[in-house]
Amino acid sequence: MKKIVIDPITRIEGHMAVETFLEGGKVKEAKSSGTLFRGFEIILKNRDPRDAARITQRICGVCPAIHAYTSALCLDDAFAIKDKIPHNARVIRNLILGSNFLQSHILHFYHLSIPDYVDLGKVVGKVAPFTPAYEGDFRLSDEVNAHLATHYLQALDIRRICQEMLAVFGGKMPHNVGIIAGGATLIPSVDRINDFKGKLKEIRDFVDNAVLPDVLTVAKAYRDYFEIGKGCGSFLSYGGFVLDEGRFLKSGIVNSDRQFEELDPENIAEQVKHSWYADSESGKNPSLEETIPSPEKEGSYSFIKSPRYKEKVYEVGPLARLMVNYFTRQEEITRVAEPLLKELGLQIEEVPSVMGRHLSRAVECKVLVEAMSTWVEELVPGEPVYTEVEIPEEGEGYGLAEAPRGSCGHWIKITDKKIARYQVITPTAWNASPRDDKGVPGPIEQALIGTEIKDEGNPFEVVRIVRAFDPCLACAVHLIDTKGKDLGKYRIA
Amino acid sequence: MSEEYPVVWFQGAGCTGCSVSLLNSASLKFKDILLDEIVPGKKLNLRFHPTVMAGQGEMIINVLRDTKEEKKGEYILIVEGAVPTLNNGIFGAVGEKTILERVLELGKNAFITVAVGNCAAYGGIPAAKPNPTGCKSVKRVFEENGIDTLVVNLPGCPPHPDWMVGTLSVALRGLPLDLDEIGRPRLFYGKTIHENCERRAYFDKGKFAQKFGEEGCLYELGCKGPYTSADCPLREWNNGVNWVIGAGSPCLGCVEPEFPDNTSPFYRKLSWEEMKNEKNCN
Ligand code: SF4
Numbered sequence: 001m002k003k004i005v006i007d008p009i010t011r012i013e014g015h016m017a018v019e020t021f022l023e024g025g026k027v028k029e030a031k032s033s034g035t036l037f038r039g040f041e042i043i044l045k046n047r048d049p050r051d052a053a054r055i056t057q058r059i060c061g062v063c064p065a066i067h068a069y070t071s072a073l074c075l076d077d078a079f080a081i082k083d084k085i086p087h088n089a090r091v092i093r094n095l096i097l098g099s100n101f102l103q104s105h106i107l108h109f110y111h112l113s114i115p116d117y118v119d120l121g122k123v124v125g126k127v128a129p130f131t132p133a134y135e136g137d138f139r140l141s142d143e144v145n146a147h148l149a150t151h152y153l154q155a156l157d158i159r160r161i162c163q164e165m166l167a168v169f170g171g172k173m174p175h176n177v178g179i180i181a182g183g184a185t186l187i188p189s190v191d192r193i194n195d196f197k198g199k200l201k202e203i204r205d206f207v208d209n210a211v212l213p214d215v216l217t218v219a220k221a222y223r224d225y226f227e228i229g230k231g232c233g234s235f236l237s238y239g240g241f242v243l244d245e246g247r248f249l250k251s252g253i254v255n256s257d258r259q260f261e262e263l264d265p266e267n268i269a270e271q272v273k274h275s276w277y278a279d280s281e282s283g284k285n286p287s288l289e290e291t292i293p294s295p296e297k298e299g300s301y302s303f304i305k306s307p308r309y310k311e312k313v314y315e316v317g318p319l320a321r322l323m324v325n326y327f328t329r330q331e332e333i334t335r336v337a338e339p340l341l342k343e344l345g346l347q348i349e350e351v352p353s354v355m356g357r358h359l360s361r362a363v364e365c366k367v368l369v370e371a372m373s374t375w376v377e378e379l380v381p382g383e384p385v386y387t388e389v390e391i392p393e394e395g396e397g398y399g400l401a402e403a404p405r406g407s408c409g410h411w412i413k414i415t416d417k418k419i420a421r422y423q424v425i426t427p428t429a430w431n432a433s434p435r436d437d438k439g440v441p442g443p444i445e446q447a448l449i450g451t452e453i454k455d456e457g458n459p460f461e462v463v464r465i466v467r468a469f470d471p472c473l474a475c476a477v478h479l480i481d482t483k484g485k486d487l488g489k490y491r492i493a
Numbered sequence: 494m495s496e497e498y499p500v501v502w503f504q505g506a507g508c509t510g511c512s513v514s515l516l517n518s519a520s521l522k523f524k525d526i527l528l529d530e531i532v533p534g535k536k537l538n539l540r541f542h543p544t545v546m547a548g549q550g551e552m553i554i555n556v557l558r559d560t561k562e563e564k565k566g567e568y569i570l571i572v573e574g575a576v577p578t579l580n581n582g583i584f585g586a587v588g589e590k591t592i593l594e595r596v597l598e599l600g601k602n603a604f605i606t607v608a609v610g611n612c613a614a615y616g617g618i619p620a621a622k623p624n625p626t627g628c629k630s631v632k633r634v635f636e637e638n639g640i641d642t643l644v645v646n647l648p649g650c651p652p653h654p655d656w657m658v659g660t661l662s663v664a665l666r667g668l669p670l671d672l673d674e675i676g677r678p679r680l681f682y683g684k685t686i687h688e689n690c691e692r693r694a695y696f697d698k699g700k701f702a703q704k705f706g707e708e709g710c711l712y713e714l715g716c717k718g719p720y721t722s723a724d725c726p727l728r729e730w731n732n733g734v735n736w737v738i739g740a741g742s743p744c745l746g747c748v749e750p751e752f753p754d755n756t757s758p759f760y761r762k763l764s765w766e767e768m769k770n771e772k773n774c775n
Contacts, residue, residue: 061651
């Protein structure tokens with residue numbers, strides 16, 4: 001079997017390597033591997049529980065806001081105040097998280113993904129960091145190619161403005177200080193509201209005039225990528241953006257037979273048979289689980305664990321949210337998604353794929369700029385944003401929310417007013433997970449398997465599939481195997 | 494033709510937040526930094542940056558190798574993230590070698606090293622107790638391995654983009670960097686937050702907020718501004734939109750070597766002695 005190793009995979013968050021084994025020009029086996037461990041769950045122990053909303057943000061600088069958000073939900077739960085969060089605070093939290101979604105999605109499409117579809121070197125010249133790069137499969141006409149390259153540069157400004165919009169209530173970005181257990185820190189003023197709105201308008205124009213048309217342009221030129229990287233076909237969402245009643249983006253699961261089911265968090269468990277962790281912890285719900293590394297364990301090849309729902313593999317992320325909200329007929333989503341599907345001549349069943357994941361992100365950008373324009377008007381100037389918290393002697397809680405990259409969960413146990421246990425399951429742990437106890441590969445691995453690699457010297461298909469998931473490896477990864485494993489370099493053997 | 498200064502931006506044990514902060518630069522925009530001269534006649538040539546570069550895999554590992562050999566003594570090394578050292582650094586690797594090996598070999602041949610973010614400068618979050626991967630600062634691993642390349646520390650979690658762009662501009666203009674005793678340019682880290690804070694008048698009058706959202710100085714809510722040196726209150730963040738204390742949150746002390754262990758609990762008032770009693774520099 002031929003082997004292609006790509007290490008490092010760039011234009012993602014964190015450190016990642018991918019190994020694929022080819023037979024007859026097709027991927028027969030695939031392994032994704034993270035290459036950095038920082039041990040957040042260990043670092044969090046014995047700290048003041050409130051600090052978790054600050055420290056967990058440092059898991060990922062590209063989308064830290066979701067960790068502040070999920071952690072705050074988790075702490076609100078453990079402090080028994082989750083029904084007492086003031087309306088203003090709930091709105092501010094959503095505006096902060098929404099800003100992060102927009103920056104993350106725009107960054108992902110233009111700066112992390114477009115270099116795989118648009119020949120930037122042709123426009124800006126063969127200069128670093130646009131060269132070296134894979135060669136060959138650039139299909140856009142010179143004119144369209146140049147147009148999208150201009151948007152690459154314009155999007156640098158727009159994503160910056162997303163960060164500035166976040167900072168209006170978040171104080172700074174990356175790593176906001178505005179979301180805390182009990183609510184938020186800043187009472188909104190008319191001035192701040194206007195500042196936020198002005199920025200949102202500019203972003204909204206860009207979404208309408210660039211993001212949506214550009215994604216369609218790329219999708220039409222690379223139509224075959226609706227057939228590539230289909231993945232596991234089952235989708236899960238915790239539900240995103242807490243409203244006074246329920247959630248804006250619905251929670252639930254859609255199985256490969258397209259049946260919708262309500263979500264019950266009790267059914268989430270992490271398996272570790274192929275991960276470097278003690279088997280005694282396999283199959284446990286995160287509220288009970290300890291992280292016990294076991295780097296010598298036979299048959300393991302990753303330190304990412306395998307989160308599973310009812311012991312089955314699920315993809316999370318914008319595509320999963322699109323599927324869940326489409327099948328539950330969430331109107332804000334279908335209204336945006338349906339015309340786009342029509343223009344591409346696609347049925348919803350045909351969306352799961354590399355291009356479908358990019359399309360889902362564009363849908364979400366549009367849905368969010370519209371929703372946030374409404375939410376910001378719900379803020380009441382001068383009204384409180386905070387409910388006093390009291391740290392209990394003993395307590396437990398969890399928070400589930402949706403990150404730009406998918407479902408994010410935090411679980412806490414408090415003893416003596418301190419953190420006794422903290423577990424995080426990040427979206428990328430779902431998507432980049434290794435084989436589970438039954439030997440079933442994770443979603444990214446499944447998306448790679450069966451793919452035809454046209455040019456082994458420039459394996460575009462592999463990197464396009466991996467990046468379409470927008471993996472965030474710093475989030476997912478727990479250790480690295482340097483012993484004897486050939487994760488070293490990109491080569492063809 | 495402008496003179497080009499090769500730059501290698503290397504990521505260790507970090508979160509990419511410093512890179513994202515650089516992307517947020519609003520004085521000189523990121524595209525100006527990439528494509529234009531940043532001081533007259535001189536431009537940066539960002540040869541290696543894992544988050545933005547087009548290439549991947551072996552082709553970019555070759556960029557590291559070539560820069561290190563062909564541009565010996567000429568390139569600027571920027572390190573984001575701490576350096577895991579436990580068990581010879583097996584907790585982090587990039588393209589077949591550990592982060593430790595790469596930082597050492599890149600550092601040895603660099604003209605200057607800039608440690609961006611608290612992790613690279615002082616160990617930061619990954620080095621927080623119990624420091625599960627033995628993370629250390631860049632300066633520390635240089636010292637332990639006899640590397641004498643100058644290290645400029647630009648702490649912050651993340652650092653303000655102006656501090657990064659400003660420091661590079663000072664260096665390219667050939668002006669003195671004027672570093673303090675913990676390696677930070679005084680230009681940006683010369684005064685405490687407390688000295689220039691917009692809530693200082695409240696502090697002086699003894700009006701302290703007791704609850705989030707209240708008017709007043711945030712000292713009782715845990716503000717570390719009196720012990721923290723940076724120009725956030727004057728510069729503000731994200732194009733001057735707001736800043737930590739402006740958003741009603743206490744300062745977390747993220748530019749200090751004591752961050753995060755001795756500047757936390759973040760929401761509890763700590764005395765100078767509590768924060769400074771045990772040097773926590775990794
Ligand atoms: S808020 Fe912090 S920095 Fe500002 S005056 Fe009070 S203690 Fe000093």
